[in-house]
Amino acid sequence: MSSLTIRLPDEAAERLKGLAKQRGMSVNKLVERMACEAIASFDTESRFRALAATADVPAALAVLDRLDRDDRGPDRE
Numbered sequence: 001m002s003s004l005t006i007r008l009p010d011e012a013a014e015r016l017k018g019l020a021k022q023r024g025m026s027v028n029k030l031v032e033r034m035a036c037e038a039i040a041s042f043d044t045e046s047r048f049r050a051l052a053a054t055a056d057v058p059a060a061l062a063v064l065d066r067l068d069r070d071d072r073g074p075d076r077e
Contacts, residue, residue: 008016020030 020027
């Protein structure tokens with residue numbers, strides 16, 4: 001496991017400590033979880049953008065239109 005030193009404004013560091021305490025975990029564990037969430041979010045966005053770049057736009061819009069119709073139901077068109 002690696003070690004990382006970060007600099008934070010005093011107020012942010014204190015708020016981070018308070019948040020970790022409220023959640024019953026160490027600041028280290030809280031930052032680890034936050035980093036994992038940020039990485040997962042980035043990876044998801046990257047995969048979505050890669051798929052979108054090769055997408056068939058008219059087909060995708062047709063699917064969205066069909067979903068809209070299905071959400072409205074037969075008596076609400």
